Amino acid sequence: MGRHFGRRRFLTAAAVAVAGAAVSFLPNPFAAGGEKRNMDKKRDENVFFWKGVALGSGAELRLFGVDDRQAADWVNKVLAEVARLEKMFSLYREDSLISRLNRDGYLTSPPADSLELLSLCRDIHALTEGAFDSTVQALWKLYADYFAARPDAETPPENSVKETLKRVGFGKVSFDDREIRFAEKGMGLSLNGIAQGYVTDKVVALLKANGVPAALVDMGEIRGFDTNGRRMWNVGIRNPDDEEGVLANITVKDKAFATSGGYGTVMDKAGRLTHLFDPRTGVSTPRYKSMSVMADDAAVADALSTAFSVMDLPLIRSVAESRRLKVRLAMPDNIVD
Template sequence: MKKFRALIFVFLIFFISGCGKKEYSKVEFLMDTVVEIKVYHKRKAEAEKAINSSMEEMKRVEQKMSCFFPGSEVSRINKEAFLEEKKGSLLVEGWIPVSDELFSLLKESVLLSKLTKGCFDITIYPLWKIWKFEGENIEVPSKGKIERALELVAYKNMILQNGKISFAKKGMGIDLGGIAKGYAVDAAIKVLKDKNINSAIVNAGGDMYVLGRKQGKSWRIGIRHPRGEREILGTIEVENRAIVTSGDYERFFFSGGKKYHHIINPKTGYPADECQSVTIVAKEATFADGLATGIFVLGPKEGMALIENLEGVEGVIVNKEGEVFVSSGLISKIEYVN
């Protein structure tokens, strides 16, 4: 079994020049990945303060939205949000009040579920509990376990109403792993902007946002080849954009000679098998994160059609055979690496 690689090796090529700005950075392990924040600024004290504040904001998001933190808001929802029927009347005990911040993210998750025809689904939590990609004794769950878990996975059975949430079936739960990293990146960028930082990069294991530009030059971002650990598929130049990649090389194990990766199809209960990687370029990392996950499951044909229909969104999809599909807005901008 190959261990999870914290960095997804999205390669950055920086064009750093004049104006007296220097690079300041910090690296920490958050959200089960390596998070790096780089800031380009004239004054060291201001840069370091901004970086520290951004890291603290990402920690706050993780502690609030991770289903692996027993005291998180998401964990409380998973324990308590269930509506029971008794004598034909709906009990109110299962309605759990949700913070405005989380409620907004839940609504965006539902939007992404609708856009991807249910291929992005945060109610995948029951499936995620039976699929384990780290630790000892890793194995493929039995068909029976998967079938039972699938009965509890359906975003339409997650009920959002007046700032509250409930589940239609007992045993349901939510896992924001497919969108929370992107949200944390956006939150960090907001802090940096509030601290008057105008040139920076926040990278959370492949969920990335590049802020501003450098002396009239855009950031050049290298997209990893999904079958080459340190190979670049191509580069694109961007500014003030999120770049998020979902790939089957992030977490996986082998069983019986077959590879099983961590991007589970919420409709089948097994790892999605139509793509090797999906890279999304969008205005916000939150949306890009969920969309990349959903399109990975949706597949290259429908996925690229969806990208083309979304304003301000571009993408690169590598299908299971290794063919590369690039959205119309990137075709003339991507530089392939031989």
């Protein structure tokens, strides 16, 4: 298999105070259980760092202007919320709700969070004319199984892709408060293109509800907030070919930012085919080196960075203008638009 470069590592971040002093967070090491440091002596502000795992990948949390006891309490609440959501949406857990749904083809009495997320999936599917489709799991399985047995092959046979596409299409998923059900046997959901953003949004809502004054949350996608409106978040889009290189820097204030890259996971030994499938065609060939979206919510930024990765530029521009989004894309030659 080719190189793996997790999409979460496409972003670096720093906080900029109103006075203009910068506090750099990456690549500083964080203690696994959390670490509080006085990072800005001029303002004498305490910053609490936590680093761990959410939905199978690295997660980070930075709380500003907090004391030890407050931070410990808030982090415990965040961990409980992440654990609750992982039980629904994680494909890494055989006992999760999504794993049960994929195994059985239906799920009775689905929780409100799952219905909320599926409703958002439906909206983004329509907005992107089918480019975002959470039923892409069947394609993932086809490619993964094919190249596991034939690592030097070029692409799966066209007839296999066409047959698999019969089990792809969000219109074949019905859901209400009674049940979620697939219309075709062998279908499967993957929320990996939106769940990290959704979890980030839920953590932000939890922190705000508990009176946290400011935080930078990364549960797979980044979202920062400051109730005093002082901070801006400088987000660097890393070069997939160089973990220390940055393609561009973006300033975010009370927004979410997500980046998808075809180089996050490659399917074949040659590294030509990626995990970013076009659910309309079954094609797995990267159009762009990376795709970044800034939006009010991390779930929307997450889903659209995924969808835009397989869309033509005119449709990307149309969607971005209609939703007042900021988009930055890197072409294969590293030119950032």
